[in-house]
């Protein structure tokens with residue numbers, strides 16, 4: 222179904238279609254959730270934005286599928302890797318999408334869902350508040366003072382962006398904070414996003430990517446040595462997995 226290799230030893234798994242790639246990711250969510258809960262009594266999971274994760278969220282929420290019953294929801298802390306600067310009920314809100322497809326359908330305690338406040342008129346203040354909330358929820362048991370998420374789910378844009386770390390934007394270079402407000406000129410909009418130091422501290426990162434329109438970016442990141450934002454996500458003490466459908470993997474040589 223897949224083979225190791227690619228960017229810095231990333232595991233690259235390829236399924237025939239999005240449903241198959243989402244199933245690969247769902248299996249990893251279960252495995253890492255069970256391991257985290259057993260080892261540390263908690264599963265710190267960050268959800269990705271955009272449309273691709275909907276297939277995964279539906280799988281995780283579906284009681285007819287083997288994933289929902291195997292995830293320790295009562296001990297899961299939910300975070301968001303990025304958010305649009307809109308209210309939580311806005312059609313563009315990543316929180317709204319996750320709530321509808323997943324969070325309203327699984328027994329994760331409300332106090333354990335940590336929402337990025339996209340509605341805050343001061344995005345920088347919202348980013349600072351979220352970093353404080355994340356640190357309070359996770360602590361920073363590791364020596365470097367950076368909280369370690371157990372699993373971060375990410376997507377990939379055709380331009381190689383991930384979360385809301387877009388090429389050439391300030392947050393991509395932020396090394397002094399874990400969550401940042403980021404103005405994205407090509408969107409003419411502000412975003413809230415995890416920064417690379419937080420992503421790189423994760424115990425595991427999974428990119429779930431599907432569709433032919435992503436194939437050039439996937440190839441550029443995994444084989445082209447391109448300095449794209451997604452290529453700069455390198456969990457130093459964690460695992461990196463790419464779950465792709467055949468269309469998104471079609472540009473890969475290996």
Ligand SMILES: O=C(O)[C@H](O)[C@@H](O)[C@H](O)[C@H](O)COP(=O)(O)O
Nearest residue numbers: 270271272273376377378383384
């Ligand atoms: O808020 C967002 O939009 C995401 O965080 C973004 O990084 C997304 O993962 C990619 O743009 C892929 O989006 P699609 O899954 O919709 O193609």
